[in-house]
Amino acid sequence: MSDDDSWSAEITRRRALGGMFTLGAAASAAGAGTMALFSDTESSTGNTVQAGTLDLTVNGSGSNAVVDVSNVAPGNTGSDSTRIRNDGTLPGYLTFGVAGFANPENGVNEPESGALLERDPRGASSGGDHTGELAQSLDIKMKLLVDGDPHYLVGDENEYELASEVRLGAYSLNGDSGPADLQLDAGQEIEFVTDYKISDNVRNEVQSDSVVIDLAFALMQERGQTVVPETREVDASTIGPKGNNAGVRFAVTNDFGQEATVSALHVQPANTDLELLSDLQGGSGYRNGNYDFGADVYVDADTDGWVDGGSGEFPVPGWIDLTADGYDDNADREAVIAAGNTATVSLYAFRQTEGSYPFDMTDEPVRVTLDVTLNDGTETFVPLTMTPE
Incomplete structure (x- = not known):
């Protein structure tokens, strides 16, 4: 993974935003070796230079x-x-x-x-x-x-x-x-x-x-300053059983300098005909690319996180909460990523309508935003874009 695939916190959703205005002065000396034959000194008091304000x-x-x-x-x-x-x-x-x-x-x-x-x-x-x-x-x-x-x-x-x-x-x-x-x-x-x-x-x-x-x-004060987390482009690949390529997999590195917990993901395919993310299978036994038991979202991290809609589905564009799939079972859990470590996220499978055959996601752009809570309690968002190959 390149350095561009990592993410870090620019701001949080509740951090104050401010601007800073600075006045500077430069001094120079000239005329070395000359002598003043006449001199006169005057004083001026009470001069003020005041910085302007942005409010x-x-x-x-x-x-x-x-x-x-x-x-x-x-x-x-x-x-x-x-x-x-x-x-x-x-x-x-x-x-x-x-x-x-x-x-x-x-x-x-x-x-x-x-x-x-x-x-x-x-x-x-x-x-x-x-x-x-x-x-x-x-x-x-x-x-x-x-x-x-x-x-x-x-x-x-x-x-x-x-x-x-x-x-x-x-x-x-x-x-x-x-x-x-x-x-x-x-x-x-x-x-x-x-x-x-x-x-x-x-x-x-x-x-x-x-x-x-x-x-x-x-x-x-100047153009080019940002106030929200920067959207990063990451590498992604298609995944799926029997070569149907209906899933998307990508990796992110925790560069926050402290432990990060991923609690939810917002998934938005560019193709507006895609309405669902659904494996149409129950259970929570999915591991490392094995879709036989089914999981709609799986985060392979220091503490793995996943959510499984059972025989249901998750509408996209939309948020998918790793902590609540609507059922009282163990088919959902937050993902925890240690500082400096990399997690792999798998989404499976994209569909046009309920019951439709999984859609081939090759070269289909997708936006994914992670809802992240840091170890110090700060909540922030990590927006990503990708085009799986």
Whole structure:
């Protein structure tokens, strides 16, 4: 594995973002060997050189942007907005990224447990941070309004984007052909707008579920500074029994300098026809490429981690929680990677629809994001891209 295949923490989902402005001075001497015949000295007191400031405020304060929509129901639509302002005395470059994502189940009530599409049917105590169903039925748009002109970040003027398909990482504020940042003059204020709609076809499976997207805005002195974990490209290969090549395998190295626990993965194939990750087999006996017993996700690490949907499946794009597959058994476990060690991740198998034959993933790009908790309690995300060969 090359060094580019390793990952390290740039920021965490809750670490403060700040900018630093530095004034420097240079001195020089000249005229060696000369003599002043006349001289005069004057004094000047009270001179001041003051550094300018960069001060990004959200809704009039330095807090994080908040998009808070609650108690939604099938068919609901709405919008929420946040004011972003450069309250400093210097222009700066605004950057934006998605730093984290969760889709909590928030427990399962009685009507929800009986829903056909409910993946955590075991009652109020079941479910995890990424096993809710709402992200598969929530459409969103995100945009900046700059002097009335929209700069779309998620979705566009005519199309929403499914919440489960929102990618982690940095976003361009000027379109694909423009710079990734947006200059914000001193005193300038813009608006961040989120539009949403809930599918009117959704049923009880989304009751009490929520979607939490961590957004990162930062105001920088210079271009090119990043505020979210960098997306890394890693080598990957196809895997599968009898040469069907429907799985993907890749390796990552823990360069955080401390033990890291992988609790969930977000899997997003570029091919939008692929809807499921499912081995269509039960059991949790999968080891080192042997698919005879079945496991949808397996992490070969210092402490192996896996999750098996049994005869079910995991929808993609979407989060797959290693700690909760909806059943009270031992077919799920977090993976632990010691500092400096490498883990191998296997995903099997990609399918277009339920019951369809496994899809050949050769040369099919996939984005995978790891939800990682470090030994010191810090939670961060590791976004990866790959094209299996």
